[in-house]
Structures are given as C-alpha cells and as structure tokens.
Amino acid sequence: MTKPHLIVIGNGMAGCRAVEEILARDPARYRITIFGAEPHVNYNRIMLSPLLAGEKAFDDIVINDLAWYADNAIDLVTSDPVVAIDRDIQTVTARSGRVERYDTLILATGSDPFILPVPGHDLEGVVSFRDMDDVGAMLRAAHAGGDAVVIGGGLLGLEAAHGLSLRGMKVTVLHIMPTLMERQLDEAAGWLLKAALEARGQTILTGAETAEIYGQGKVEGVRLKDGREIRAALVVMAVGIRPNVRLARAAGLAVGRGVHVDDHLVTSDANILAVGECVEHDGLVYGLVAPLWEMCRSLADALVGTPSGYRGSVTSTKLKVSGIDVFSAGDFSGGAGCEDIVLRDASRGVYKRVVVKDDRVVGAVLYGDTQDGAWYFDLLRREADVAEIRDALIFGQAFANGGAASANPNAAVAALADDVEICGCNGVSKGKVIAAIAGGAVTLDAVRSCTKASASCGSCTGLVEGLLAVTLGDAFDGERTAPTVCKCTSFTHEDVRRLIVEKRLKAIPQVMQELHWSTPDGCSSCRPALNYYLLCAWPGEFVDDNQSRFVNERLHANIQKDGTYSVVPRMWGGVTTPAELRAIADVAEKYAARMVKVTGGQRLDIFGIRKEDLPAVWADLGAAGMVSGHAYAKALRTVKTCVGSEWCRFGTQDSTGLGIRIEQMTWGSFMPHKFKIAVSGCPRNCAEATIKDFGVICVESGYELSIGGNGGIKLRGTDFLCKVATEREALDYCAAFIQLYREEARYLDRTAPWVERVGLDYIKRRIVEDAQGRAALTARFHQSQAFLQDDPWARRAAGEDHKLHQHLAEIRPAPRTLEMA
Amino acid sequence: MMLPEWLDIGPVDQLPALGARTLPVRGGREIAIFHTAKGEVYALANQCPHKAGPLSQGIVHDTTVTCPLHNWRISLVTGEALGEDKGCVPVIPVKIDGGRILIGRAAALAGVAA
Ligand code: SRM
Ligand SMILES: Cc1cc2nc3c(=O)[nH]c(=O)nc-3n(C[C@H](O)[C@H](O)[C@H](O)COP(=O)(O)OP(=O)(O)OC[C@H]3O[C@@H](n4cnc5c(N)ncnc54)[C@H](O)[C@@H]3O)c2cc1C
Ligand code: SF4
Ligand code: FES
Numbered sequence: 001m002t003k004p005h006l007i008v009i010g011n012g013m014a015g016c017r018a019v020e021e022i023l024a025r026d027p028a029r030y031r032i033t034i035f036g037a038e039p040h041v042n043y044n045r046i047m048l049s050p051l052l053a054g055e056k057a058f059d060d061i062v063i064n065d066l067a068w069y070a071d072n073a074i075d076l077v078t079s080d081p082v083v084a085i086d087r088d089i090q091t092v093t094a095r096s097g098r099v100e101r102y103d104t105l106i107l108a109t110g111s112d113p114f115i116l117p118v119p120g121h122d123l124e125g126v127v128s129f130r131d132m133d134d135v136g137a138m139l140r141a142a143h144a145g146g147d148a149v150v151i152g153g154g155l156l157g158l159e160a161a162h163g164l165s166l167r168g169m170k171v172t173v174l175h176i177m178p179t180l181m182e183r184q185l186d187e188a189a190g191w192l193l194k195a196a197l198e199a200r201g202q203t204i205l206t207g208a209e210t211a212e213i214y215g216q217g218k219v220e221g222v223r224l225k226d227g228r229e230i231r232a233a234l235v236v237m238a239v240g241i242r243p244n245v246r247l248a249r250a251a252g253l254a255v256g257r258g259v260h261v262d263d264h265l266v267t268s269d270a271n272i273l274a275v276g277e278c279v280e281h282d283g284l285v286y287g288l289v290a291p292l293w294e295m296c297r298s299l300a301d302a303l304v305g306t307p308s309g310y311r312g313s314v315t316s317t318k319l320k321v322s323g324i325d326v327f328s329a330g331d332f333s334g335g336a337g338c339e340d341i342v343l344r345d346a347s348r349g350v351y352k353r354v355v356v357k358d359d360r361v362v363g364a365v366l367y368g369d370t371q372d373g374a375w376y377f378d379l380l381r382r383e384a385d386v387a388e389i390r391d392a393l394i395f396g397q398a399f400a401n402g403g404a405a406s407a408n409p410n411a412a413v414a415a416l417a418d419d420v421e422i423c424g425c426n427g428v429s430k431g432k433v434i435a436a437i438a439g440g441a442v443t444l445d446a447v448r449s450c451t452k453a454s455a456s457c458g459s460c461t462g463l464v465e466g467l468l469a470v471t472l473g474d475a476f477d478g479e480r481t482a483p484t485v486c487k488c489t490s491f492t493h494e495d496v497r498r499l500i501v502e503k504r505l506k507a508i509p510q511v512m513q514e515l516h517w518s519t520p521d522g523c524s525s526c527r528p529a530l531n532y533y534l535l536c537a538w539p540g541e542f543v544d545d546n547q548s549r550f551v552n553e554r555l556h557a558n559i560q561k562d563g564t565y566s567v568v569p570r571m572w573g574g575v576t577t578p579a580e581l582r583a584i585a586d587v588a589e590k591y592a593a594r595m596v597k598v599t600g601g602q603r604l605d606i607f608g609i610r611k612e613d614l615p616a617v618w619a620d621l622g623a624a625g626m627v628s629g630h631a632y633a634k635a636l637r638t639v640k641t642c643v644g645s646e647w648c649r650f651g652t653q654d655s656t657g658l659g660i661r662i663e664q665m666t667w668g669s670f671m672p673h674k675f676k677i678a679v680s681g682c683p684r685n686c687a688e689a690t691i692k693d694f695g696v697i698c699v700e701s702g703y704e705l706s707i708g709g710n711g712g713i714k715l716r717g718t719d720f721l722c723k724v725a726t727e728r729e730a731l732d733y734c735a736a737f738i739q740l741y742r743e744e745a746r747y748l749d750r751t752a753p754w755v756e757r758v759g760l761d762y763i764k765r766r767i768v769e770d771a772q773g774r775a776a777l778t779a780r781f782h783q784s785q786a787f788l789q790d791d792p793w794a795r796r797a798a799g800e801d802h803k804l805h806q807h808l809a810e811i812r813p814a815p816r817t818l819e820m821a
Numbered sequence: 822m823m824l825p826e827w828l829d830i831g832p833v834d835q836l837p838a839l840g841a842r843t844l845p846v847r848g849g850r851e852i853a854i855f856h857t858a859k860g861e862v863y864a865l866a867n868q869c870p871h872k873a874g875p876l877s878q879g880i881v882h883d884t885t886v887t888c889p890l891h892n893w894r895i896s897l898v899t900g901e902a903l904g905e906d907k908g909c910v911p912v913i914p915v916k917i918d919g920g921r922i923l924i925g926r927a928a929a930l931a932g933v934a935a
C-alpha cells in the first residue's frame with residue numbers, strides 16, 4: 001500500500017514545524033517531500049540578526065539538520081522553487097522541470113520583503129533583510145568598508161543597523177514616521193530607544209522620506225525628499241513584508257492580503273493547506289513566529305489528530321539588540337475606556353506603560369526593564385481581572401503579588417520601612433522626613449527646606465506629600481501653592497523651566513521621561529507649554545514642534561467660526577502706505593475676502609480666506625514687502641503708536657518712530673502669551689500705553705516706561721517701572737523686560753498676572769537696579785531674536801508644509817469617484 | 822454594476838505625522854483623515870458636533886482630537902464627544918492596505934444624493 005504523498009512548499013520555519021507536528025502525531029501517515037527555494041536546511045530566521053551581529057554562526061541557528069530529513073525519510077529538494085500548482089491533476093512543477101503529484105499540499109512560502117519603488121531601488125548594493133543571501137551581501141559590504149543606510153526604523157531595520165554597526169560600518173537609519181518602531185512602541189519609548197541608539201553612534205533620522213537611491217551602476221547614496229543626501233555603499237531596505245501569495249493566486253486559490261485559510265488552516269481547496277506568514281486568517285496576517293507555532297499545531301491536529309481549530313494569536317515583540325531592552329504587547333493606542341498607568345524612572349532609564357480597559361490589561365510597553373514583560377503578556381492573554389492589583393500593577397509581579405496593593409494609595413507609603421530612601425537626589429530616608437514633620441515641618445515647602453527631600457529633581461514630591469498626609473492626617477491640607485503644569489505631572493511650571501535648563505533637556509519626550517510624566521505623550525495643555533519652554537531655553541537649537549501648537553500657530557492665521565481664516569499683515573507702528581493698501585485691496589478681491597476690518601491693534605484684518613489659499617495670499621502680500629503680523633501667536637502682536645512730535649501739536653518725542661523701532665526689534669519673538677506694546681507721544685496717551693504689556697509715554701525730559709497692563713478680560717492699568725532719558729535706553733529696557741517675562745513666566749500667563757504674582761519690586765530689582773543683569777537679559781533677547789525673526793509666511797509661500805494647506809484628494813461621486821489632489 | 826466597498830484615497834505618507842488632512846466630497850460633507858502618534862489612521866466627518874468646527878485643524882493627541890474652536894474633545898475611534906460634552910460625529914471606516922488608505926464608500930458618501 002502506498003502512503004499518501006504530502007508536499008510542502010517552503011523549507012522555512014512554518015513548513016518544517018508543520019512537518020514536525022505531523023510526525024509527532026503520526027510518523028507513518030505520509031510520504032513527505034519539501035521544496036525549498038533556498039540552498040539551505042531549515043534555519044531559525046529570527047537568528048539572522050545575531051548572525052549578522054557576529055554573535056552566532058550558521059551552525060548555531062540550524063533548526064533541522066540533514067540527519068533530521070534523512071531520519072524521517074523526508075525528500076528535501078533545495079534551490080528548486082515550485083513555480084506552478086495544477087489543482088486539477090494535483091501536481092506541482094518546480095523550476096528545474098521536476099513534477100510531483102500530491103495528495104495533500106501545504107503552502108509555507110513565507111513573505112517577501114517590500115521594496116520601495118524609488119528610483120535606484122535596483123542598483124547593486126541595495127539589499128533586503130530576509131534570508132542568508134541577504135546577510136551574505138551585508139557582510140561582504142561591511143568587509144569592503146564604507147557607510148550604510150538602513151531604510152526603515154522598525155524591528156528588522158534596527159536589528160540590521162545594530163549588526164552593521166558592530167561590523168564596523170557607520171550607519172544611518174531613515175525612518176518615515178516621527179518615532180522608531182511606532183507599531184510596537186509609543187512615542188516615549190520610541191524616543192528613549194532613539195537616544196540609546198544614537199549614543200551608540202548610529203545616526204537616526206525620523207520623519208525622513210526617501211526620494212531616490214543614486215549611484216553609477218552601484219549605490220553611492222540616498223537622497224531624501226527634503227534634499228538631504230547621505231552617502232552609502234550599502235542600502236538595506238527594511239520597510240515591511242508582504243505575504244508571498246504568488247503561487248496560490250496563480251493556482252486560483254482564494255487570496256486576500258494572504259492566502260485565505262479556515263480555522264484548520266485549509267485553503268479554498270480542501271487538498272491544500274497553508275501556514276505561516278503567507279496566510280490570512282480571520283482578516284489578520286502575522287509577521288512573527290509565535291502565531292505560526294500555534295497554526296502548525298492546529299494544522300497537524302486537523303490532518304492527523306483531533307481537530308482543535310486555530311483562533312488567532314496575540315503577539316508580543318522584543319527587540320534583539322544586545323543591551324537595549326524593549327518589550328511591547330497588545331494594543332496601546334488608547335481610546336475610549338482605556339486607562340494608562342505609567343511609571344518612569346529617569347535615573348535607571350526605565351519607562352513602563354500598561355494599558356488597562358475594563359479591569360483587563362490590553363497592552364504594555366516596557367523600556368529599560370522588561371523583566372515583567374512575560375507577566376503582563378500572560379495577564380493580557382488570559383484576560384485576567386486586575387481590579388485587585390490595579391494600584392500596584394505597574395510595579396511588577398513581585399510587588400503586586402506581595403499584597404502591597406491597597407485601596408488607599410498612601411497605605412503603600414505608610415507600609416515602607418523607616419530606612420527606605422525617599423529622596424534619591426539628597427539621600428533622605430523616610431525616617432528623616434517623618435522626624436521633620438513631627439518637628440513642625442507641616443508643609444511641603446517646610447519639609448523641603450529642612451530636609452532637602454524633593455527639593456532637587458522633585459520626582460519624590462508625591463511620596464513626601466503622602467508622608468505628610470499619613471503623619472498629619474486631616475491636619476495636612478494637601479494644597480500646593482503653585483499649580484502643576486497639568487494633570488500629566490506633579491511638577492510646577494517653575495520646576496519644569498528650571499530643570500530643562502539644569503538637566504539640559506532638549507526634546508519634549510526627554511522632558512517627559514526625565515521628569516516622570518504620568519502620561520505617554522502629554523496632553524493639549526502640556527505639549528504647547530513644553531514646546532515653548534524648550535524654544536525659550538535653547539534658541540537656535542530646539543526645533544519647534546508644529547504638532548504641539550494650536551491651529552492658529554500651526555497655520556499662521558486665525559481660524560474663524562466658519563472654518564475660514566483671517567490674515568493680518570504687520571503694519572509697523574500702525575503706519576501704512578498706499579502701496580501696502582493697494583496690495584491688501586488686491587488680495588481681498590483676488591481671494592474673495594468677505595470683509596476687511598481695521599482692528600483694535602491699528603492694522604487691517606482680511607477675513608474669510610480658505611486654508612488652501614493662504615500660501616498664495618501670503619506670497620502676494622510678501623511681494624509687496626509685508627510680513628506676518630502674528631495676530632495668531634503667543635508672541636508680539638502690535639505696537640500701537642500715536643502721531644507724536646512729527647505732527648501733533650502736543651507731541652514731545654517721535655512716538656511713531658520709536659514704536660516702529662520697537663516693533664522691528666521685537667517682532668517674531670515667541671512668549672508665554674501674546675504681548676502688546678504702545679508708545680504715546682505725551683501724557684494724553686492716545687495710544688493707550690497704560691493698558692499694554694509694555695507701555696511708553698513720552699515726556700519732554702525722556703520716556704516713562706510702564707509694565708503689566710491688560711485691556712482684556714480683566715482691566716488692569718500698568719505699573720510705573722522707571723523713567724529713562726534716551727530712546728536707546730527705552731529699547732534696551734523693553735528687551736530686558738520681555739526676556740525676563742519669556743524666561744520666568746508660566747506658559748499662558750499674560751504679563752499682568754505674572755507681575756502681580758512676582759511683585760513689582762522684583763521686576764524693578766531685576767530690570768532697573770541691576771544694570772548688569774539688565775544688559776545680560778537684553779543680550780539674551782537679541783540672541784534669541786537672531787533665530788526667531790524669520791517670517792513664517794515667506795517660508796510657507798515658498799512651499800514649506802504645503803500639505804497642511806492642501807486637501808488629500810477629493811471625492812466626486814459618479815461617474816468617476818476620486819480625483820487625486 | 823457592483824461598486825467597490827472601499828475607496829482608495831491615497832498613500833499614508835501623504836498625511837502629516839500627528840495631524841490631519843481633508844477630503845472634500847462633492848455634494849456631500851467634507852471628511853477629515855487623522856494620523857495619530859502611533860501611525861494609525863482614522864476618518865471623521867470634518868464637523869464638530871458642537872458648532873461645526875473643522876476637526877481637521879485640532880490638536881491630535883492619543884486617539885482624540887481637540888476641536889480648534891471651543892476645545893471639545895472628540896474620540897477618533899467612536900466620534901463621540903468626551904468628558905462633559907455630549908454629541909457625536911459620523912465615523913468613516915478606514916483600513917490600510919499596502920501603505921494606502923482605504924475608506925468605506927457607503928459612509929463616505931452618506932448624504933450624497935444618488
Ligand atoms: C481682530 C481683533 C478685534 C478687532 O476687530 O479689532 C481681535 C480679535 C480677536 N481677539 Fe482680541 N482682537 C483685537 C484686539 C484686542 C485688543 C485691543 C488691543 O490689542 O489694543 C484687546 C485688549 C487689549 C489686551 O489684550 O490687553 C484684545 C483682547 C483679547 C483677549 C483678552 C486678553 C486678556 O488678556 O484678557 C482675547 C482672548 C485671549 O487672547 O485669550 C482676545 C482674542 C481674540 C481672538 C484671537 C479670539 C480668538 O481666539 O479667535 C480674535 C481673533 C480674530 C481674528 O481672527 O483676527 N483678544 N483684543 C483685534 C486684533 C488686533 C490686532 O491687530 O492684532
Ligand atoms: C532578520 C529577521 C529577524 C526576525 N526576528 C524575529 C523575532 O525576533 N521574533 C519573531 O517572532 N519573528 C522574527 N522574525 C520573523 C520570523 O522569522 C518569521 O515570522 C518566520 O520566519 C515566518 O516563517 P514562514 O515559514 O512563514 O516563512 P519563512 O521562514 O520565510 O519560510 C518561507 C520559505 O519558503 C521559501 N519559498 C518561498 N517561495 C517558495 C517556492 N515557490 N518554492 C519553494 N520555496 C519557497 C522561502 O525561500 C523560505 O525559505 C524575523 C525575521 C527576520 C528576517
Ligand atoms: S471681543 Fe470677543 S467677539 Fe470680539 S473679536 Fe474679541 S474675542 Fe472675538
Ligand atoms: S465647534 Fe468644536 S468645540 Fe465648538
């Protein structure tokens with residue numbers, strides 16, 4: 001009696017595993033033939049990374065050696081891919097012409113690496129990272145020396161980059177998304193990973209879009225869409241994989257993204273099964289090995305055992321880069337009903353985030369300490385109820401199961417031993433804090449000043465407050481004097497600003513990590529604030545994060561209730577010319593503006609412009625010499641003036657001229673909030689200088705300067721600062737005052753509440769009495785202006801961020817449905 | 822004639838990271854296509870349930886967009902207003918295939934006279 005013939009196409013991880021599972025259930029059931037396109041026995045593909053890195057040799061990664069095939073009487077055909085399947089007569093044909101008849105066929109053809117169709121993708125020196133051949137090509141390139149570019153900052157790309165840099169190449173990773181491994185990691189973890197890889201000498205460019213690979217015959221470099229060029233002798237494309245369904249499709253099997261299979265891995269033809277990365281089950285395709293182990297079990301159960309049925313897999317990922325621990329599992333995109341629990345330990349470089357929904361763990365991202373990855377993954381897969389251990393979940397298995405969790409968060413603090421260190425920076429134990437409280441330090445500030453606990457980095461503030469609450473009970477009112485930036489942090493604005501400078505923090509995710517933010521990527525309150533603080537602290541260095549800005553600041557125009565925009569060009573000191581007026585009139589007509597209005601800030605506002613037309617409007621205004629009036633920005637708005645000594649019979653000084661010079665000095669400067677200035681030519685004060693953030697009133701003997709006025713929601717007249725004799729001084733004091741405000745106020749504080757909080761005396765001390773300090777402030781202001789006085793409209797009119805102004809496409813229902821923009 | 826169920830509206834890399842772009846529908850209502858920090862794509866009618874603010878111009882954080890006009894927060898997943906506010910904006914199903922954005926035809930064309 002002849003046994004039925006089982007043919008497997010694909011001598012890879014899934015194909016061979018399926019055979020192993022079948023043999024384990026019934027070694028005698030089939031005569032088996034395996035066709036492989038590669039010249040090798042079955043090896044562990046995931047170990048290609050350590051192989052590339054030089055941590056393993058090929059023999060170490062072989063899963064099934066030749067003896068295995070021989071012992072199980074398996075006919076292995078290598079280097080001879082199957083090129084056709086004839087389902088009617090049940091045969092397969094290989095490239096060599098060999099034809100075999102099957103009774104049962106298993107497709108295990110894996111995936112193909114996706115190659116970006118950019119010019120030059122077929123040059124010599126462009127490789128993918130999928131099999132031994134690819135590793136061979138990379139090792140040869142590394143041996144020859146030169147630089148490498150890896151396109152794709154996902155798992156594969158980073159492992160390739162790691163291997164190549166260990167092999168001595170200078171590696172640049174190009175990643176199109178803003179953070180690395182964005183499918184597996186959130187922004188915070190992606191940023192930590194990037195910082196760690198950069199510290200190892202790799203160059204990581206995020207948001208980098210490849211335009212072209214150039215070279216004469218072979219690769220010489222990569223050109224990005226923004227024009228940058230990176231020289232390279234080797235380009236590794238690791239931008240994704242596609243299930244390999246060619247054979248299945250040609251044979252007429254049902255195919256979607258992968259070969260369609262049912263719960264028993266059977267395709268639309270009852271004699272043909274499929275397994276591994278080439279399949280699509282229940283709408284999902286997989287790119288990891290864990291699912292294929294599960295598939296292979298169900299496949300063997302169905303063929304030679306008791307059908308069990310495959311139900312899909314939940315997956316987790318670890319990056320195989322030695323010394324960098326990254327783990328991710330499940331879904332951490334948040335969404336309705338999801339709650340984030342975040343733990344950051346900056347000194348140990350740890351970030352952990354667990355996402356809980358309806359008392360079940362649905363996702364986890366771990367960076368730096370992945371010890372509990374398996375535990376979270378197990379909770380996730382079992383859909384275990386974590387309500388009981390919710391409070392301690394983030395501290396890991398040992399802690400959560402140790403019964404430390406309790407309904408009262410302070411109980412955990414109370415349970416700590418006396419010698420446990422509360423403040424790491426200053427080495428203060430719990431016992432010392434308790435003693436200080438008992439000794440009369442009953443507020444946070446008092447504890448800080450007598451023990452120094454929480455007085456440095458501040459990350460233990462919550463613990464100290466907990467101890468105050470536990471020790472004092474109801475006597476502790478828990479009120480903090482200064483508000484925190486937002487709910488994402490326990491730090492105040494002042495703390496954050498000080499620490500950004502002290503710790504030299506230069507990126508939003510870095511601030512969030514170092515200062516223990518309790519959310520993964522902040523909120524719409526703290527992102528704009530941090531963006532501003534960084535911009536102020538590191539002029540010329542920090543790159544503004546456009547997505548952390550409110551729409552008006554992102555589009556450089558003011559959004560109106562109907563979704564159109566208003567455009568306000570700068571009108572220096574409220575003075576205009578016939579040519580400017582003509583340009584404004586032309587623009588208003590050309591773009592069908594519905595209104596032109598004189599604003600309360602002495603300039604013209606053009607209303608009803610569509611966002612698509614904004615760049616063209618700016619180009620037209622720019623051609624007439626006009627720049628953005630920043631009517632939308634937390635920045636200098638207007639400098640209002642009166643006609644002054646040039647015309648007015650009471651005018652004492654050239655108030656119009658001074659106003660223009662002040663505006664030329666201060667435009668473009670970003671600040672905690674909007675800032676308004678006015679210069680009046682005499683105490684009649686026609687320019688309303690006494691309700692501005694900075695006001696100048698000219699008198700015979702000089703200039704009276706006043707500050708902190710506000711004409712808005714709460715009317716506040718200015719406070720008199722001092723009188724100066726010359727225009728130069730007026731300008732310098734103005735610059736110094738603005739810089740002090742820029743450096744010390746809280747984001748979204750106008751000058752009025754800020755001056756009231758810190759007191760007029762303080763401002764006088766800094767600006768009037770301390771001549772040296774004033775000069776330093778003035779100098780810092782000018783230094784930052786060197787970078788900020790850059791007309792955003794001109795940049796946009798020249799094409800910067802053009803996508804923000806264009807529709808993605810337009811749908812025109814029937815007869816044609818879509819028109820690409 | 823059978824119309825396809827999904828409309829291909831272009832490659833994902835045409836979306837700004839963490840932001841949105843718009844897709845006008847002739848005779849229907851404009852759609853906003855959002856891109857989250859994680860790289861997921863969602864589509865909503867580009868109209869806040871409060872006073873029809875253009876949601877495409879809001880700040881995107883997590884799977885939420887904050888309306889640029891009066892700061893309502895709208896879930897990109899369900900279209901529901903979050904927090905104290907009440908209201909809901911139509912969600913258009915999206916899927917990504919081979920780097921391209923596909924949106925559900927029926928939902929995209931809802932309200933267009935046949
Ligand atoms: C256009 C204009 C009204 C007008 O038609 O005159 C105006 C229009 C707006 N003002 Fe104003 N303010 C305008 C002069 C003023 C003035 C008068 C002045 O500057 O001399 C004040 C009082 C002075 C002051 O600020 O101290 C003023 C106090 C406010 C306030 C309250 C600020 C406060 O600190 O209390 C807001 C709300 C805010 O900024 O948060 C505001 C906000 C706004 C916004 C931006 C509301 C918004 O968020 O959409 C309006 C934008 C309309 C637009 O699309 O341009 N506007 N606003 C004026 C533009 C001046 C310019 O040329 O840039
Ligand atoms: C560098 C690297 C690192 C990885 N790291 C991890 C990791 O850390 N964790 C993880 O879970 N996964 C990892 N993976 C993914 C994992 O290797 C795959 O999920 C797994 O190999 C898929 O198995 P498969 O059998 O479906 O495909 P493959 O292992 O690719 O096997 C398919 C085989 O079929 C052959 N074939 C194709 N067409 C034909 C044909 N017509 N005729 C004959 N033979 C054909 C191919 O040559 C190939 O040998 C990694 C992958 C790579 C490339
Ligand atoms: S006063 Fe109120 S309504 Fe008038 S422009 Fe200012 S914000 Fe708008
Ligand atoms: S229109 Fe969106 S919040 Fe008012």
